[in-house]
Amino acid sequence: MKVTRRDFMKISGVTVAGATLSQLGFDLTPVQAYATELRIKGAKETTTVCCYCSVGCGQIVHTGGGKVINIEGDPDQPTSEGSLCAKGAGAYELVTNPQRLTKVMYRAPKSAKWEEKSWDWALGEIARRIKKSRDKSFTEKNAKGQVVNRCNEIAAIGSAHLNNEECWLYQKFLRSLGLVYIEHEARL
Numbered sequence: 001m002k003v004t005r006r007d008f009m010k011i012s013g014v015t016v017a018g019a020t021l022s023q024l025g026f027d028l029t030p031v032q033a034y035a036t037e038l039r040i041k042g043a044k045e046t047t048t049v050c051c052y053c054s055v056g057c058g059q060i061v062h063t064g065g066g067k068v069i070n071i072e073g074d075p076d077q078p079t080s081e082g083s084l085c086a087k088g089a090g091a092y093e094l095v096t097n098p099q100r101l102t103k104v105m106y107r108a109p110k111s112a113k114w115e116e117k118s119w120d121w122a123l124g125e126i127a128r129r130i131k132k133s134r135d136k137s138f139t140e141k142n143a144k145g146q147v148v149n150r151c152n153e154i155a156a157i158g159s160a161h162l163n164n165e166e167c168w169l170y171q172k173f174l175r176s177l178g179l180v181y182i183e184h185e186a187r188l
């Protein structure tokens with residue numbers, strides 16, 4: 001029988017835990033029965049890649065009843081071998097946490113109140129503010145008369161949710177506006 005790395009991790013984890021508890025005199029029959037009823041039993045396994053950074057650690061997503069019921073590291077993924085950092089290990093919460101924001105929330109300057117807004121409103125507002133700041137701060141030439149075409153009053157921080165290609169497009173967009181203060185979350 002061919003045993004994959006994932007099978008090995010499952011078998012060795014159960015074996016080590018079982019051996020330790022057996023040595024302490026526990027009757028493992030009910031535990032073993034319970035283990036077979038684990039929430040991922042019968043769930044569909046889909047392999048994917050963590051969305052948070054370009055390391056690209058492998059994950060297994062368990063789904064059942066049309067819902068995500070578990071996300072864990074994929075031991076068969078050759079680079080990460082089942083390990084995930086704190087962000088990747090918390091990916092299940094990304095999908096299921098009821099406190100996750102799914103709508104645009106806006107707090108006006110000097111206000112203590114959050115307001116729900118539409119995406120159309122948010123995108124229009126962002127574009128309007130970018131244009132206003134860029135028009136105000138755009139510098140065509142430096143003190144030596146050299147052409148620099150830079151926008152000094154906007155800074156940007158990339159997101160760990162962006163993959164390499166999206167990061168490339170994003171920085172192209174920022175540089176086309178003349179931004180020079182460009183950072184990425186992964187460096188902070």
Ligand code: SF4
Pocket residue numbers: 050051052053054055056057083084085086087088089
């Ligand atoms: S955020 Fe963590 S788990 Fe996700 S790809 Fe990057 S290093 Fe891997």
